[in-house]
Amino acid sequence: MSAPVHPRSAPTAPGRAIGADLPRVDARAKVTGTATYAFEYPVPHPAYLHPVQATIARGRLTRIDTTAAEALDGVRAVLWHGNAPRLRATDNAELAVLQSDQVFYRGQVVAAVIADTPEAARQAARLVRLDYDQQPHDVDLSPHRGDLYAPKDDHDQGDLEAAMAGAEHALDATYTTPMLHATPIEPHTTTAVWDDSGLTLYESTQGAHFARQELAPLLDLDPQRIQIIAPYVGGGFGSKGPLHAPTVLTVLAARAMFGRPVKLALTRRHMFDQVGYRSPTIQRIRLAANAQGRLSGIGMDATVQTARLAEFIEEATGPTESMYAAPHRHIALRAAELDAAVPGWIRGPGQCPGMFGPEVAMDELAQACGLDPIDLRLRNDPDHDPATGKPFSSRNLAACLREGARRFGWHDRDPAPGTRLVQGWYVGTGVAASRYPVVPPAGPSEATVRHLHDGHYEVHIGAADIGTGAWTVLTQIAADALGAGVQDVQVRIGDTALPEASVAGGSTGTMSWGSTIVAAARAFRDRHGTAPAPGAEASAPLPDNPATEQFAMAAFGAQFAEVHIHADTGEIRVPRLLGAFAAGRIINPRTARSQLIGGMTMGLSMALHEQSIMDPRFGHVVNCDLAEYHIATNADVADIQAHWIDEEDPHVNPLGAKGIGEIGIVGTAAAVANAAHHATGVRVRDLPLTLDHFLG
Amino acid sequence: MMITVTVNGERHSHDVEPRLLLVHFLRDVVGLTGTHWGCDTSNCGACVVWLDDTPVKSCTALAVMADGRTVRTVEGLERDGELDPVQRGFMECHGLQCGFCTPGMMMTSRWLLDRNPDPSEEEIREALSGQLCRCTGYENIVRSVRWAAENPADDSTEASQEVSPS
Ligand code: FES
Ligand code: FES
Numbered sequence: 001m002s003a004p005v006h007p008r009s010a011p012t013a014p015g016r017a018i019g020a021d022l023p024r025v026d027a028r029a030k031v032t033g034t035a036t037y038a039f040e041y042p043v044p045h046p047a048y049l050h051p052v053q054a055t056i057a058r059g060r061l062t063r064i065d066t067t068a069a070e071a072l073d074g075v076r077a078v079l080w081h082g083n084a085p086r087l088r089a090t091d092n093a094e095l096a097v098l099q100s101d102q103v104f105y106r107g108q109v110v111a112a113v114i115a116d117t118p119e120a121a122r123q124a125a126r127l128v129r130l131d132y133d134q135q136p137h138d139v140d141l142s143p144h145r146g147d148l149y150a151p152k153d154d155h156d157q158g159d160l161e162a163a164m165a166g167a168e169h170a171l172d173a174t175y176t177t178p179m180l181h182a183t184p185i186e187p188h189t190t191t192a193v194w195d196d197s198g199l200t201l202y203e204s205t206q207g208a209h210f211a212r213q214e215l216a217p218l219l220d221l222d223p224q225r226i227q228i229i230a231p232y233v234g235g236g237f238g239s240k241g242p243l244h245a246p247t248v249l250t251v252l253a254a255r256a257m258f259g260r261p262v263k264l265a266l267t268r269r270h271m272f273d274q275v276g277y278r279s280p281t282i283q284r285i286r287l288a289a290n291a292q293g294r295l296s297g298i299g300m301d302a303t304v305q306t307a308r309l310a311e312f313i314e315e316a317t318g319p320t321e322s323m324y325a326a327p328h329r330h331i332a333l334r335a336a337e338l339d340a341a342v343p344g345w346i347r348g349p350g351q352c353p354g355m356f357g358p359e360v361a362m363d364e365l366a367q368a369c370g371l372d373p374i375d376l377r378l379r380n381d382p383d384h385d386p387a388t389g390k391p392f393s394s395r396n397l398a399a400c401l402r403e404g405a406r407r408f409g410w411h412d413r414d415p416a417p418g419t420r421l422v423q424g425w426y427v428g429t430g431v432a433a434s435r436y437p438v439v440p441p442a443g444p445s446e447a448t449v450r451h452l453h454d455g456h457y458e459v460h461i462g463a464a465d466i467g468t469g470a471w472t473v474l475t476q477i478a479a480d481a482l483g484a485g486v487q488d489v490q491v492r493i494g495d496t497a498l499p500e501a502s503v504a505g506g507s508t509g510t511m512s513w514g515s516t517i518v519a520a521a522r523a524f525r526d527r528h529g530t531a532p533a534p535g536a537e538a539s540a541p542l543p544d545n546p547a548t549e550q551f552a553m554a555a556f557g558a559q560f561a562e563v564h565i566h567a568d569t570g571e572i573r574v575p576r577l578l579g580a581f582a583a584g585r586i587i588n589p590r591t592a593r594s595q596l597i598g599g600m601t602m603g604l605s606m607a608l609h610e611q612s613i614m615d616p617r618f619g620h621v622v623n624c625d626l627a628e629y630h631i632a633t634n635a636d637v638a639d640i641q642a643h644w645i646d647e648e649d650p651h652v653n654p655l656g657a658k659g660i661g662e663i664g665i666v667g668t669a670a671a672v673a674n675a676a677h678h679a680t681g682v683r684v685r686d687l688p689l690t691l692d693h694f695l696g
Numbered sequence: 697m698m699i700t701v702t703v704n705g706e707r708h709s710h711d712v713e714p715r716l717l718l719v720h721f722l723r724d725v726v727g728l729t730g731t732h733w734g735c736d737t738s739n740c741g742a743c744v745v746w747l748d749d750t751p752v753k754s755c756t757a758l759a760v761m762a763d764g765r766t767v768r769t770v771e772g773l774e775r776d777g778e779l780d781p782v783q784r785g786f787m788e789c790h791g792l793q794c795g796f797c798t799p800g801m802m803m804t805s806r807w808l809l810d811r812n813p814d815p816s817e818e819e820i821r822e823a824l825s826g827q828l829c830r831c832t833g834y835e836n837i838v839r840s841v842r843w844a845a846e847n848p849a850d851d852s853t854e855a856s857q858e859v860s861p862s
Contacts, residue, residue, distance in 0.1 A: 023787055030795030031783040031802065033730015033770035040729035118724075119715055185734045185742055185830050186796040234732070234796030235830050268735040467794030467831045590790050594832060598793060601833030626739035626828065634821040634834045 004029070004036075004231055004492075005458075006471075011487040017476035018655075021590045022486065024472045026232070026465065035232040038204040039189040043261035046191070047076055049253050050121035051246065051270065052111035052128045054103045057137035057619030058308075058339045061101040061110060065129035069113055074120035077256055078128060080111040085255045087248070088220035094310040094342045095218060097245040098252060103132065104309035105341050106620040107273030109245055114253050114262060137339035139619045143282050143303040148334040151306075151313040155321055155387070158328030160286065163297030167288035169368045170297075175285060175357030175685045177669075178611035179621070180278040182346045183631055184466075186234020187266040188275050190247050192254035198225030199254070203247060206236040207503030208496045209462050210443050214243040219251065223496075231494030236466040237602070238345030239275045241442075241505045246274050272624035276344020277612060279304040279314040283357030288328070293369040293376045297328040300358065306335050307342040314343060315350030319435055319666075320358050322552065325382035339619055345505060347602060348662040351436055359432035359670035360685060363677065372415065373431050373674065374401045374558075385552030393551035393651035396582035397433055400558040403645055404431070404580030408560040418681030425564040425573075428679025432670035434557035434581070436663035438652055440548070441502035441512035447520035448499050449482065450537040451528065456488050459520070462501040463493040463513040468661055469591025470509050476587055477514040477655065481521030483530075499539060507555075507659020510587060515653045516542040547651040555658040557581035559600065559667045563675035570691030574604055574672060577640045582647045584658035592660050596642035599664020604640075605632035606665070607672035611688055699763035703728065704772030712759050718752075719743045721759035722769060730770040730799050734828075741827030744800035745769045751804045753826070770799035773806060781844040782806050791840030793831035800827055805841045814845055 006025040029035040054061075066078040084098035097109050111128050115121035164170045191202040199221060205211045208228040216223040233240060250264040266274060281304050288297030302316040317333045346352070366373040381398050384391055405411065413429055414420070420427040447461040459478040465471040471493055479486040492498055502512050524538035562576035579600050586592045609630035612621045623629045642664065649656050669687055676694070677683050684693045700709040701721070708726050716725075722745065723729050731754060734742035738756040745754045746768040747761075773780040782802045785791065792798045801824060808815055808823040815823070820841045821834070829837060 024790065024792075026795070027787040027790075027792065028779075030792055030798055031770075031779070031786050032774060033728070033799050035795055036729065037732070037796065040723070042727070117713070118720065119713060183830055184794070184796070185740055185828060186732065186794065187734065233794060234734075235794040237830070265733070268737065467792075467796075469793070594790050594793060594836060597833040597835060598831050602830070625737045626735045627737045631828060631830060632833075633828060634824050634838070637834045640833055640835055 005490045012479065012485045014483045014485055015480055017479040017486045018587050020476065020588065022472055022476060022588055024469055024591060025475055026471050037186055037232050037234050038191060038202045038230060039263060039265050041191055041202045043191060043193060046261040046263045047114050047116060047257055048118040048121045049250055049262055049264040050113050050125040051109040051249065052113065052125045054106055054108045054110050055130065056103055056132050056134045057106040057139065059103045059132045059134040061103065061130060062133050063131040064111055068127040069124040072120060072124045072127065074116040075124045076114045076116065078111060078113050079253060079256060085252050087218045089217045092310060095243060095245055095248045097249045105307065105339055106618055107341060109249055112249055112253060114257060137619050139338045139340050139614055139616050141280055141303065141305045141336055141338065145336050148303065148336055150333065151335045152333055155329060155331040160297045160299045160328045160330040163288040163328035164286055167296055168291045169289045169365060171287045171361055171365050171368065173285055173361060173364065173685060175283045175360060177281045177353040177356050177687050179280045179614060180346060180606060180610050181272055181612055181629060182237040182239035183271065183629065184235030184237055184239065187268060187271050188240060188244065188246060189265040190250040191261060191263045192250045193261045194254040195259045199251065201228045203228050203230050204233050204240055205230045206233065206240045206464050206466050206505060208464065208494060209500045210503035211243050212496050215251065218248060228496045229494065230464060233464060233466040236504065237347040238349065238505065240466065241345045241503055244275045268626060269624045272612065272621045273341045276342060278346040278353060279343040281314060281316045281353045283316065285357045285361040287361055287365050289365055289369060293371045293379050295324055295326040295380050298324060298326045299330045301332050303334045303336065305338050305340065305343065307340055308337050310342045312343040314353065316354035318350040319354045321387040322385050322554065323358065323435060324380045325386040348436065348665045351662065351666050355435065355666050356670050356687065359667055360673050363430065363674040364683065374405055374410065377401060377433055388552055390550065390552045393547065393553045394647055394649040395556060396645060396647055397556040399645050400556055400580040400582050403643065404558040404560050404578060407580065407643060408578045410560065417678050421567060424567050426567055426679040427564055428675045428677065429560065429562050430671045430674030430678055431558060431560050432667040432674060434559055434663050434667035436507055436555045436659060436666055438553035438658055439506040439508060441508040442505055443502035445501045445512050445516040445542040446499040446539055447516045448537055448539040449520045449524040451532040451534060453534040455484060457482055457484060459489060459491045459517055460498045461493060461513055461516060462496055462498040463509060464504040465493060466504055468504065468509065468595060469588060470504065472591055473510055473587040474513055474517060478517050478521065481518045507661040510657055511653050511655065511659060512542055514655050514657065516540065518654050519543050545653055551651050553652050555581065555583035555663050557663050557667065559671040561671040561675040563672060563679050565676060565679045565694050570694035572608060572676065572689055572691060575638045577604060579642045579664060581642065581644045581663060583644060583660045583663060584647050584649045584652055585656040586644055587657060593642050595660050596664040597640055599662060600640060600642065600668050601632050601637055603665040603668020604636060604672065606687060607669035607689055608636060609688055697760055699760055701762045702766040704768060714758065714760055716759045717755055718757040718759050718762055719754040722754060728769050728771050732796050732799060734796065739828065741800045742797050744803045744827065746803060746807065751807045770802060773802060778849065780806060781847050781849050782809065782841065784847065785840035785843035789836050789840040789843050791832065791837045797827060797829040801837055805844065809845055813848065
């Protein structure tokens with residue numbers, strides 16, 4: 001097993017680790033440059049892989065000429081569908097790389113060069129000649145397409161049309177969010193070794209077991225013969241959750257090179273067509289309210305895109321189902337199957353884009369009703385989940401709105417838009433709600449507790465720390481569960497040689513792995529008592545939580561923004577962002593604050609900059625690098641604060657913790673857009689808020 | 697082409713292709729993988745190292761350009777087993793999550809502090825303006841550099857002069 005252990009943490013007293021402001025256990029490895037990310041494991045005499053990508057968006061390959069590529073010095077092989085090893089299962093077509101002559105989108109991998117150096121592989125990839133039988137492609141997303149389909153059931157209740165017609169205030173507007181890319185700073189990388197002992201992968205993944213479970217049937221290999229190692233991951237944000245084609249490609253190359261390690265580091269450009277993206281969304285929102293701002297009708301018709309190659313649905317209607325109640329509701333999701341790359345998980349899938357339209361619409365309604373936008377939300381805060389009728393295990397949106405308002409200094413806000421001009425800048429403030437549901441973890445989890453000697457323990461679980469701080473908070477949870485100090489507990493993660501763990505996704509990591517560790521610690525004490533022998537160990541799976549059937553569970557928050565927009569140039573700055581969250585028990589304030597602020601910064605980035613621009617003529621993203629796909633830089637971020645209220649939730653899990661990895665990005669862009677309206681009087685319904693919106 | 701590069705005080709002579717980038721020379725030839733590679737367009741700064749006494753994006757320099765010169769990487773920040781104050785600052789102030797941007801951030805920060813031992817928040821943000829972090833929101837990175845400014849090592853000026861052949 002290669003999962004590293006870390007130097008002992010700053011000590012805590014037994015039973016006092018949860019809630020302590022502990023530095024991260026992996027910090028020393030990361031500041032000394034000794035943390036080994038997936039590309040950095042020393043393997044003997046590796047070969048390097050470089051993909052060849054389709055230059056048409058739809059059609060069929062008629063000929064692949066590899067002669068020039070193969071003639072290049074250092075080239076070992078060129079793989080394509082005619083000679084690549086066969087996969088056993090191809091039902092997930094996104095992963096069926098090099099298995100057919102069909103081209104489903106521009107950028108699809110259709111061949112790959114294996115060479116002695118990355119430079120030779122990259123050069124040779126350009127020499128592979130492709131001939132096609134090209135067909136017309138279609139990458140236009142529109143709510144008016146005739147071929148839209150419903151990927152899930154509509155949610156209909158009452159008669160929204162009638163409610164709209166009879167309402168004192170009725171709003172009907174359309175909002176859009178663009179295509180977005182996760183953009184971790186570490187591009188996806190894989191090092192694969194296939195030899196007599198089986199397959200070993202060093203992989204940048206959010207879930208080693210999850211990846212193995214997807215890979216094994218493709219290869220028809222006993223999962224026990226596959227080891228995936230991933231203790232350090234350079235950011236994921238969803239894109240490293242499910243397996244993507246480049247990993248399968250590297251495995252095929254390793255099989256072709258049996259015995260010789262093969263390495264693939266995606267370039268930044270590949271990150272725009274190989275590892276998923278957030279679908280653009282088009283959101284028609286309808287709100288009907290009486291004179292007091294009570295909602296009588298809520299409508300959302302959202303349109304998203306999926307791919308002809310494989311389906312992935314951005315569930316943008318999810319938040320509206322549970323956010324506010326009204327007697328008349330119509331919520332419908334439609335999808336278009338396009339000749340584009342397959343969308344995928346990006347931080348806060350569904351929730352993040354799906355809160356933009358509704359939370360801007362609430363701001364518009366507040367203005368129409370002459371109400372403070374916080375007041376409007378408080379008047380419509382339901383006491384039962386509108387989607388299921390279940391009670392909430394805890395819902396503290398109101399407390400977040402009040403606490404955030406107090407800290408932000410909201411009380412003396414002048415509601416009139418476009419009236420505060422300070423030294424050439426229009427100044428405004430805005431608010432929006434956040435929500436992230438407690439979702440079931442993807443995959444089972446199990447943990448093992450082992451007593452080393454004299455009260456020192458090791459805890460094993462195949463969890464992932466993609467930067468979240470999971471390694472640190474699991475150490476804290478394990479310490480308290482064992483009645484030990486954190487200095488006495490080493491947690492090992494990031495390896496399929498450890499007990500199976502669910503993927504780091506849906507903000508479930510701390511809850512599911514932490515609850516599993518608590519269960520394993522209980523099993524250990526039951527079996528071995530308080531004076532265990534050296535080597536004593538016990539394991540336990542994640543216990544079922546029957547309360548998930550009885551309650552609706554979600555974290556809530558409120559985001560506040562101050563925005564300055566230059567009167568002449570339209571330049572937009574966000575000097576203040578403040579979030580107040582209710583996310584259950586906070587295990588480590590230091591890692592939690594960093595997660596929330598990191599999420600809010602990504603939300604700010606989405607508000608101001610991020611958009612992947614599709615060229616419909618060719619069907620690819622044109623701004624496919626960090627020079628053109630802008631993410632928030634140091635200069636964009638000024639005063640950014642995350643706070644939380646004390647929330648006790650006895651139902652959510654034994655730890656009382658809800659996820660915090662994603663809620664920070666939900667609602668931020670709406671708060672910024674609402675503040676921009678307050679500043680200028682210009683209502684922007686399409687992200688990002690580029691300066692052209694405010695000119696003229 | 698035969699080149700000799702002094703990396704963190706050690707001489708490395710290798711026969712390399714002229715097209716080899718400095719970042720790949722450091723990572724794949726010398727075996728120092730603390731310097732990361734995050735883009736192809738000189739935008740992210742994950743690859744920042746010192747070439748002589750100047751921070752450079754090593755993805756935008758060729759290995760042969762370092763011939764006869766000195767390079768300092770994240771592995772060369774530590775002195776006699778003592779972490780540099782910048783490294784301690786990033787640990788103390790949670791200046792990292794995934795850690796992928798961290799080596800580059802620290803190399804630029806060390807360079808800044810050698811020239812300006814008491815930088816303002818503005819000056820820190822300006823110095824790091826060519827570097828991207830997707831995880832932290834930058835705030836803790838700025839605090840980490842301030843921490844290092846407030847907690848200098850006793851010999852930090854001396855140490856930096858050793859590697860700055862001006
Ligand atoms: S890798 Fe050098 S700037 Fe991104
Ligand atoms: S810590 Fe992950 S990119 Fe900066």
